[in-house]
Amino acid sequence: MALDEATLIKRLRERDERAFRQLVDEHQNRVFGLLVRMIGNASEAEDLMQEVFIQVFKAIDQFRGDAKLSTWLYRIAANTCKNRMKYLNRRSYSKTDALDPTTEGAEVEAGGQPLAARVPTPDRMLEGQQLDAIVQEAIATLDEDHKLLVVLRDMQDLSYEEICEVTGLNEGTVKSRLHRARMALKEKLAKRGV
């Protein structure tokens, strides 16, 4: 039986292995969604996700409990991602193999429709895939701070309050930066014919 959040945190602090397993099972899809959209590469995102959960296991004592556990996890994921991107940028990394739309579709995002309801008909598939690829490409070229805000808000559906907790920014800053990010994304998409 799944533990409620308070019990889960208590058990995690005791380094309970079953609690940790529950945490990984419950949150990996959403953490992966954030990482793969930020980093643009599935195997890189998976490696990073492993580091995120290991860090959570080690640092759970530092979780103060004034935010949701998922938000804290996102915060660690965002920071891990930032550090990784800095490192990759130094190595001029630019692969985006993960988001090849022909290889996707195995997972259902939290809150998304069941897979069967989302499978496009063959004649619409190409159009949808092209659009997805264009959106991902445009997002990939945003500034990192802009990209994080667009991914958190417009792709992962976090509330402004949660985004403030993840980023450590106040709501006014989040809103104005997100607006600039969206406008920049609009320009990029318009240039690509969206």
Next chain:
Amino acid sequence: MNDLTHEQAQELFSDRYDGTLAPERDAELAAHLSSCEPCRREQAEFEDAMKAVKTASVKRSPRAPDQKEFTARVERTLSARSDGRFFGPKGIWGTMPMAIISLLMLAITLAIYLIAKRSTTGSLKEPIQRRDHGGEQLPRDLRNELPRP
């Protein structure tokens, strides 16, 4: 009502998209858009872009790793990095819940007690007299009743 500049109007696109624009500001934006073709085009592009992002975020399912495989992978890494202190190989006691272990211990203790009580050699029963060579051994209570010489 003050007329908005193009910049002011476009600053309101996100709030309108999020549904957090106050009604009077929304009316000001609507008034500006009705009379400004460039901002109307910007607004349309903004809405199209957000729709595309939303569609991509719902339809696109990033190629997530198999859930169980990934969890097992993290556990193996944690085990290796902690020299088996966490998620290491466990004997039977490590995999059994504490409640079951306690019950098992209680049952074993009870079994030992019962066996000892039934045993003919156990310390919980009177000891049996040894047979002497060639002599008929009498039970202790009977022997006590015999008249003394």
